[in-house]
Amino acid sequence: xxxxxxxxxxxxxxxxxxxxxxxxxxxxxxxxxxxxxxxxxxxxxxxxxxxxxxxxxxxxxxxxxxxxxxxxxxxxxxxxxxxxxxxxxxxxxxxxxxxxxxxxxxxxxxxxxxxxxxxxxxxxxxxxxxxxxxxxxxxxxxxxxxxxxxxxxxxxxxxxxxxxxxxxxxxxxxxxxxxxxxxxxxxxxxxxxxxxxxxxxxxxxxxxxxxxxxxxxxxxxxxxxxxxxxxxxxxxxxxxxxxxxxxxxxxxxxxxxxxxxxxxxxxxxxxxxxxxxxxxxxxxxxxxxxxxxxxxxxxxxxxxxxx
Numbered sequence: 001x002x003x004x005x006x007x008x009x010x011x012x013x014x015x016x017x018x019x020x021x022x023x024x025x026x027x028x029x030x031x032x033x034x035x036x037x038x039x040x041x042x043x044x045x046x047x048x049x050x051x052x053x054x055x056x057x058x059x060x061x062x063x064x065x066x067x068x069x070x071x072x073x074x075x076x077x078x079x080x081x082x083x084x085x086x087x088x089x090x091x092x093x094x095x096x097x098x099x100x101x102x103x104x105x106x107x108x109x110x111x112x113x114x115x116x117x118x119x120x121x122x123x124x125x126x127x128x129x130x131x132x133x134x135x136x137x138x139x140x141x142x143x144x145x146x147x148x149x150x151x152x153x154x155x156x157x158x159x160x161x162x163x164x165x166x167x168x169x170x171x172x173x174x175x176x177x178x179x180x181x182x183x184x185x186x187x188x189x190x191x192x193x194x195x196x197x198x199x200x201x202x203x204x205x206x207x208x209x210x211x212x213x214x215x216x217x218x219x220x221x222x223x224x225x226x227x228x229x230x231x232x233x234x235x236x237x238x239x240x241x242x243x244x245x246x247x248x249x250x251x252x253x254x255x256x257x258x259x260x261x262x263x264x265x266x267x268x269x270x271x272x273x274x275x276x277x278x279x280x281x282x283x284x285x286x287x288x289x290x291x292x293x294x295x296x297x298x299x300x301x302x303x304x305x306x307x
Contacts, residue, residue, distance in 0.1 A: 007282055010279055021269045024088065025265035028259070032179055039255070042248065042251070046244055053234075053237050056233055059230035059234075062231065067238055070191050071164075074167040075112060078160060078166045079100065079169075080157075080170065080172065081173075083096060083123030084143075084257045085140055085141070085143065086143075096174060099186075100123075101130065115166060117157075118138070121139045135156070150247035151243045155239060157169040168188070169190040174257070175253075182260055
């Protein structure tokens with residue numbers, strides 16, 4: 001049975017830990033809002049890019065077909081895995097890494113090679129430990145992803161797909177469904193899925209895409225001259241489209257990371273409160289027992305003197 005000093009020291013330690021977890025919870029909540037704001041700030045660019053692609057596709061459909069048509073046989077897949085740089089986020093990293101390892105294992109069983117692109121220290125460290133080599137690796141950017149990081153990933157998969165080095169490209173990340181819930185998402189980046197062909201890129205990254213209304217397109221339709229040519233312009237816009245898709249996924253993953261960390265830290269804070277309450281009751285019980293013992297000893301001593 002611990003003595004009163006040990007219990008008091010334990011209460012102080014747990015209280016100090018609770019203050020840390022509570023602070024981390026508040027910081028994570030603030031970072032969620034910042035990640036959401038970054039997504040909203042990107043919407044005007046995504047909207048303008050969508051319109052430019054729709055206009056250019058009329059003059060250069062071949063470049064779009066090259067990215068949307070499936071290869072006859074899938075022999076090599078590029079897998080982009082998005083994890084965090086830091087821990088203390090519950091099952092945020094473990095869930096996605098186990099799923100990614102399952103994909104790599106299934107591909108190997110089916111004779112398909114996998115080019116792994118890792119985003120985040122946790123993912124890179126896990127893959128190295130498992131002996132899985134990466135073709136690209138990014139670290140210290142999970143909480144604040146940059147468009148340059150997205151461009152490097154998108155340009156790699158674009159060039160590899162166009163020259164036939166890969167036959168498919170997948171994004172694997174946690175989607176921030178809300179501030180308290182995350183959902184694992186496996187999204188096909190290349191070939192461009194059929195449901196996105198009609199709009200190319202909508203304002204909503206996950207499903208509800210809004211195309212430009214027909215009356216708007218007719219009203220603003222003009223003949224466009226391209227320099228150097230429409231196909232080169234279309235290839236450039238498609239690379240930017242892929243970069244934007246990857247960037248949205250990175251920002252979404254950043255928001256999901258902070259949401260998972262906020263939930264984990266809230267749970268840790270609640271557990272610390274329960275532990276402090278339990279330890280306080282134990283401390284009071286032990287102190288009461290010690291006082292009772294001392295009173296009994298005093299009474300016993302006084303009775304012995306009277307005798």
